[in-house]
Amino acid sequence: MSPGATIVPTPCVVIDADVLEHNIASMAQVARERGLQLRPHAKTHKIAEIARLQLAAGAVGLTVATIGEAEVFADAGMRDLFIAYPLWVGQAAAHRLTAVADRARLTIGVDSTESAGQLARTLGEDATRIAVRVEVDSGHHRSGVLPEDAVAVAEAARAAGLTVTGVFTFPGHSYGPGQAAPAVDDEQAALSAAVTALGGAGFGELEISGGSTPSALLSSGDTLTELRPGVYVFGDAQQWELGRCRPEDIALTVESTVVSRRRVAGAPGRLILDAGSKILGSDRAAWATGYGRLLDHPEARISALSEHHATVEWPSGAPLPPLGTRLRVVPNHVCLTPNLVDEVQVVRAGVHQGSWTVAARGKNS
Amino acid sequence: MSPGATIVPTPCVVIDADVLEHNIASMAQVARERGLQLRPHAKTHKIAEIARLQLAAGAVGLTVATIGEAEVFADAGMRDLFIAYPLWVGQAAAHRLTAVADRARLTIGVDSTESAGQLARTLGEDATRIAVRVEVDSGHHRSGVLPEDAVAVAEAARAAGLTVTGVFTFPGHSYGPGQAAPAVDDEQAALSAAVTALGGAGFGELEISGGSTPSALLSSGDTLTELRPGVYVFGDAQQWELGRCRPEDIALTVESTVVSRRRVAGAPGRLILDAGSKILGSDRAAWATGYGRLLDHPEARISALSEHHATVEWPSGAPLPPLGTRLRVVPNHVCLTPNLVDEVQVVRAGVHQGSWTVAARGKNS
Incomplete structure (x- = not known):
């Protein structure tokens, strides 16, 4: 009979706390050894108790996907949240973001000059309270700008009154047999190119964030400053x-x-x-x-x-x-x-x- | 700008009530014209207000997939519920089933002599209060017995003190281009064979239930007495x-x-x-x-x-x-x-x- 049997009716979700804690400790150690900050993606678990374990093991903060997730984790006492998503922010969303920023250091993603302008307009005088990171497409071809377009977005954000604190990418093309190593190469190349261009335009001391679960163990501190894996807490098929x-x-x-x-x-x-x-x-x-x-x-x-x-x-x-x-x-x-x-x-x-x-x-x- | 715009933040689920009501009325009319009872599958919507519209349009009751769904719809006042699933019923589940049966006519699926025996044992003296229908595999090859094995299951159920009121199948292999018509042929053939065999074993006046959304419009009253489509209320891609x-x-x-x-x-x-x-x-x-x-x-x-x-x-x-x-x-x-x-x-x-x-x-x- 397997662990958890007879606890509750099936189907039910069962978490082995020993394995969970081992996974959290292992990834924390990998990040430490490489001199990288760890900002786990909480969309995987959506659970405050697990977020607290990640922070206790040394994570600098959490990554989330939506404003609603940021609200939940701010309510749970988390003080450093990054919405790794190119939000299109209307007035209602701007109010929600500033309410989160009352309680936590808040950073959000931006991947176009238009969305940077929209964000600054709807935030108004609160624009300085929320940091932005420019999303770069490193080969997954979802959201994000090409590395050579990062400067235009960052300059638009700065001109609109936003504070640009970094760049990020999601090397989602690492999810395939044999794909992790080349995806890490793409990740490092795209972020390096973006950071070099941004440095030339006066954007220095950037947070450089990458890292999916398949690629995290291969990423180095040579390019990145931060990893954002999510799945590693549980593992999956x-x-x-x-x-x-x-x-x-x-x-x-x-x-x-x-x-x-x-x-x-x-x-x-x-x-x-x-x-x-x-x-x-x-x-x-x-x-x-x-x-x-x-x-x-x-x-x-x-x-x-x-x-x-x-x-x-x-x-x-x-x-x-x-x-x-x-x-x-x-x-x-x-x-x-x-x-x-x-x-x-x-x-x-x-x-x-x-x-x-x-x-x-x-x-x- | 599309209907619902600006109501709530995106992404959000929007239902067009006019289209919904038209779909509910159309399927009700199809069933009426063919002399079939309609027992829509509520797992599609899980919403009491929609179940009430289906019943008001003439549905005889609801189909659900789990005991939890049966509980919710019994709480909402539904009085005839069929759990179209081959439940394996332990003691806790038996208590939940009898609590539903206090409020509604309840029928559940069975597809093996072992599960019929288990159900009767855990229900004990309440076994007579819950009807069973034997599930037949008509070609989808999921749960259900082969038509020639329906009699053994029905006889085991009867011997254990359960009341066998029907047979059912899900022709899920209708979900493919050009598959609906052959799946309906399979459905009718499998149910006819099972009903003929059951008649020979003394099981008469059976409810004969089939019908997925792709196949429902092709099913006839020659074999079936009841249709159980679900998706038709909304449609989908x-x-x-x-x-x-x-x-x-x-x-x-x-x-x-x-x-x-x-x-x-x-x-x-x-x-x-x-x-x-x-x-x-x-x-x-x-x-x-x-x-x-x-x-x-x-x-x-x-x-x-x-x-x-x-x-x-x-x-x-x-x-x-x-x-x-x-x-x-x-x-x-x-x-x-x-x-x-x-x-x-x-x-x-x-x-x-x-x-x-x-x-x-x-x-x-």
Whole structure:
């Protein structure tokens, strides 16, 4: 019987506190050894108790994705928050940002001259209270400007009355087999080019922020001043299959029950678990072996996922677990899972410790 | 400016009440004309106000996926609930089921002799108060027994003291281009075979329940007595691309803001919207054109989705919408979206009417 069994009805999210703390300590040590500041992305967990563990281990502050997340973590006492997102800030959002800035050092992303101007206009006299970092596209091709365009954005921000304190990028193209090392090269090259150009335009002493979980262990302090990994606290099936964590490093699982099964002569058996896309999320990269993994049965494959069903192919010849068996599922992309539940169960050495509220669940805006 | 604009911060879920009511009335009429009872699947919306509209239009009751959903809709006054899921029922679940049965006619799914026995044992003397329907696999190969095995399950249930009132299937393999008609043939064949065998074993007057949204319009009263579509209330990008609804039939959109954009010489332009997988869900069938569609710009493609970013390829040559523009995104699979928010905004003829609570959000167990 797996840790957490019988605590609460399945499917439920279970966090192994020992593994969690080990992961937090390991990444903190990596950052320290390289002379980098660590600003973990809290969108992964959305949980105040975990943020406090990260700060206690030496993180300089938190990264968040939305104003709503910043509000929740400011309410929880966090005093240094970076919204790593190119916000388009209307008047209502400006009021929310200044209310956060009353309680925390607040930095936000900007990736165009227009959004810098819009931000300064809506903030008005509060424009000096919120720092901005220019987002650079290092090859993921999502938001962010090309390195050579960073100066124009920074100059527009400065001219509008904003304080430019840094540059950042998300090397999201590190999420693929063999992609981490070249993505780190791209990250360093893009940030270096942007910082050199910005230095020539009078922007000095910049915070230089990069780092996804797959790339963080390869990033060096030669270019960066700060890392922003998120997934590392829990690990997930993607990191496992990319070789960026081991099964024993996985701190979050979805405990689920075998509700249906069928033996098929000469073919893999089939189990149905009660965990589906409404708790695991349905992210599946082209290179993934399935829709998540079973932590204690790495040979099994989750071949299909509905909202409340995971279809598991069980190896031919191996006995099928009985109906009612609890199995631990590792989500493919763990950032989706805490956001799908109100609370998570915490275990330590297999003993239930209590639960934590997912305080920033659903804070999409 | 699209309906709902400026109501609440983006991304937000907006429901067009006129379209919703039209969809509810249309499916009710289809069922009536074919002599079929309609028991809509409420997992799609999870909203009491929408369930009431479905019942007012003639639905005989609701389908739900979990005990938690049954509890919410029983609390909201619904008096006939079918949990279309092969539950494995422990003692705690049995108590919850009997509490629902105190307030509503309750039916649950069963697909094995073991789960029938387990259900009867844990219900004890309450076993007669909850009806069961045997789940049949009609080709989707998820849960459910083969038609020839339905009698064994029904007999085990009857012997254990349960009342078998019907059979059901989910022809989920109807979700693909050209798949609806053959899936309906499979559905009818599997249910007919099961019902014939059950009749021979003394099980008569059965409720015969099928029907997904893609297949419902093709199902006839010759085999079935009941339809259980869910998605039809809202429509979504999958149904649009399968030709099962038109853009003007889509009642739910995620209103989002253009936060970043880039022109690329000679190539499609690129927009970044603030709606990502944490509000749209990340389901993407192999045949889908992208991760959702823009309702008012069918020529655009959502080529990538992160948690808070949708990457939109904008047609070459067409002017890019300005930063700050609000655009309406149609999720690929709408069942995931209400579950990701606490409330939805309701508009009628473009005028904001108020909001509805997603009462069964997160009720995974």
